[in-house]
Amino acid sequence: MRKKKTPGQIVSELLKLIIALLLTIVCLYPFWHVIMYSFSDSKEAMSGGLFVLPKGFSLESWKMLLKTKQVFIAFGNSIAKTVVGTLISVVISILTAYPLSLPYVKGRKFLQGMIFFTMLFSGGTIPTYILLKDLHMLDTFWAYVIPSAMNVYNMFILRNFFQAIPDSLSESAMLDGANHVQILTRIVLPLSKAALATQVMFYGVNRWNSYMDGVLYVNDSKLQLLQVYLRQIINSIGGKQGIGASAGDLSGASAITEESIKMTVIAMSVIPVLIVYLSLQKYFVKGTMVGSVKG
């Protein structure tokens, strides 16, 4: 009975396949377009429209971006910021979310309210800048990781995942004499792989893409972030300002258009994210947690 599909099932499978492919095309194409544009000859790409393969294959815009030492310095800084920052953030989120997920913890509601409040109200740029100045964090690597050490939204998502883990597990461990740290590391975390993958993804992407901390808190070009570097490039050559300032000698010297650079910049910053997501995807498989929970 299981093997044989009814006509209705076949139709619904087919329908699903069509929808899935349509979704893929609609979501994949723009990204694909960006990548292909970045590998296209600026002049040929200008004639416009959408295209599936590069128009007049060319590596010029990639070469232009990758030629300078600064882009590698910035790339290294961004990697360091993302790795260190994500690590710190995930640890702090776990430590905060776990106690808040336990219904018997006293003061929990107040603490949650207090934390959530900061999601809605913030002091603004200038007071934060002054704080970092007083903490001597300006122009240091720590300005990238500490001021955004915990994201309230991510923490609450994690807390929610922890809450979904049946109490029976930790209760039995408690009876066996395990303390809270042991329960967290031996029972809760191993059961939360998907949740942790979510955290790594969210924090990682956030860290990787954020640039305002780089713009505001750091002047030293040895500490420059990739996103700041790329943003400055786009800002100085593209947009109303760049062209309005008559485009300068860049365009005089080379035929790479702002559009090409923009596409290359996007491709450059998305590809690392994509790699991380693909490697995390195996954790989003149904039923990973439940096997051990039975009982």
Add this chain to the structure above:
Amino acid sequence: MKKRSMRLFALLLAAMMTCTACQAPAADTTTAAPGNQETKAPATETTGAAEATEPAPSWTNDDDAEITIMMVQSAVPGADDLVIAELEKRTGTKINMISVAGADYAVKLSSMIGAGNIPDIFEVRDLSDAQKYIDAGILANVEDLLTEVAPNVMEETKDVLYEIPVNDGGVYMVPVMSRSYAMNLNVRTDWLENLGMKMPTNLDEYKEMLRAFTEDDPDKNGEDDTYGLEFILDHVGQYAWVSVFGAYGIPAGKNGSAVTIELEDGTISTWVKHPRFIEAMTYIRSIVDAGYCEPDFVSVPAATSYEALWTGVAGVMEFQCVGPTNNWYPGRYTEDPLPTFDFPIIEGPYGDSGVAAKYVDYSNGFVFSSTCKNLEGAARIANYCMSQEGSELMTYGIEGVMWQWVDEANGKMEYLGEYTDSAVHRAAGGYCHRRLFVPSFHAELRTLNAQTQAGVQEAYDNAIEWAYIPYVSEVYTENGADMDQAIDEMMAELFTTTGDLQEVYDRWIEEWETLGGTEWEAELTEMWKEMNK
């Protein structure tokens, strides 16, 4: 939330507030510290005077102190910035250059100033900001200093320095002397030739040319794939249609408040209130409605719109000719043979022509912080940048290393070695800092090709004078954003409406007047009278 936790919550908040209140005075002393030093400066001066033999300067001159410069960047330098290193060498200073993307400049500067971390030299892009800084005492009066140390600056700026309203009781701001380029009407002469047409000289001929560019296959490729004028709605007044407005004697500007004119009754108002505005608009709509221009001018992205010129879809675009005939030439054009351009002057029914005059912008300049430990060094930097040699260094980099003259008299230069690659050139600081203390005849202007130089001059020469009022308008500070927005939305409606232009115009002008326009007119008229006394 329960009531109890709510109360706790409020308590905590209150605690936080008091906490920060306690902390505030502490922050105050740190920010005030440099100020104290400043008050010390006159003391050293008096002791210096007491010695009588060698009068010490009344400004700071610690050459070991790093001078922090902050400005909007033109390109992105790398960590090894040769140009700044060279500037340090030639001025005997230590420089920490912070260059920020234009979009981030305001927020970064305000954070630094809010925190008392004031850059020693920084760019001000708004007169009312400059006035605020002076009132707060964070800018240095550099009048004596510049007179003594920076003769180039004094010579370059002699006509305008004291015209700048904030330089009332001294010199606080050094203006950027380079005027922005005036607009040209860039017309494809190879298309004209293909069609056997002559350069238009009046509005009828202009319209006929745009029609021919649209309908008569000017590129002779046998396809109906061209049109006359390229423009986008966002650029109306700033670039687009300025020659047509000019032909009606109207000096057009970026937005309602950018250009001010004197009306017949002596009132100063926005250029949009020029009596011939509707007449000009009617002519413009006749071209738009006939389809002789970019069909999607409302929604086309700016970058895509430029491509229409580069790929030979459009034959006319209003823009500073530095783009079409110099910087984009030949790199950007996809056709073979390359297009050729020239810049006609279009005369209107009343004999007017040209575009809005470009004046030195009094609201854009560089200021010096009163906390600067080496004001003398800062003045040397200003002095050097305002020389021809300095302008060349800041624009093209180190002469003999990064570039050299081929024919200096005619402004021909070439890049050297690896610096022919613009990415390498910029990473070494070339072009990145070109906006620092720009003199009027700056390196870029000097090195434009002959046709472009002539075009730039032509646009400057065919200028329609208007009532430039450099003073800070209080009404504008309060309501300017809303007023400008009303004019922008009026333009959008005038370009798209199927109804009566006059009705649309009257409705929006009334709106503009109630938003503060009337008060603004009164304020400006008063200022204008004061200026022309």
Add this chain to the structure above:
Amino acid sequence: MAKVWKYLRRHWMLYAMLIPGLAYIIIFKYIPMYGLSIAFKDYEGIGDIANAQWVGWENFTKLFSKAAFIRSFKNTVIISFAKILFGFPAPIILALFIDSLRKKGLKKLVQTSVILPNFISWVVIYGLMYAILGPSSGVISEILTFFGFEGKIPDLLSSKEYFREVIVGSYIWKSAGIGTIVYLAALTGIDPQLYEAAAIDGAGPWRKTWHISLAGLRTTIIVMLIFRVGEMMHAGFDHIYAISNNAVISVADIIDTYIYRVGLEQGNFSLATAAGFIQSIIGLVMVLITNYVAKKVDPDSGIM
């Protein structure tokens, strides 16, 4: 007292765990919060905020006296409401759909492609929207012309009638995919035996989705909704700024774009902070209401 002591001895580790997170929140979130006082002050961005003069509610009355602010307020509510109404369920439906795919390769492909739009900036997306929807040279008009359609298709990007639909549509397209991650992760926590048991009871795929998957996602959905309504008054600055133009701005101008014009461009910190304060207060009220309703329906849900 003894009871408290006993409780603490048993659970002190839990409180120790909270220290880093709370220290962070207090130092980096609460200490700078004095900046909110700018909303009630005349602060020009120079020197100490504490020294700036108090002006009471002046900044607020000034804001509400401006017709453009009222317009942006209305637009924000309408656009945000539409974004929540149509945009909030989108990632849930998408996640359930991805979850229902059996073939592993296809599942992975869809799961990966849907998150990609999130990483492309609005400026570039607008360029693509124009390339597709542009009335004179867009892909749609070319296709229609190919099939013999004559005349001009309506320009969605410049017409007031359709522009809000364009906003909501492009928003869903860009954000629904990334939103699936949380739901997909939450779905991994559902016991597969529940599905098997339901199958034995003869439940079809729809009933399984409704009674097991959606029920399992319920608390996650509620938390996400609470966060979503909390930022209700922020209707997407980058989005609107990149895709709107002056022909449609009257239906698209939101508080954030308005504040950008009057606040940042004119250095008006007090007005900008006051507007932010209004946005936060409304967000807070919306969150409290949603949280209250959620707890009425299901005491285990909600965030406080």
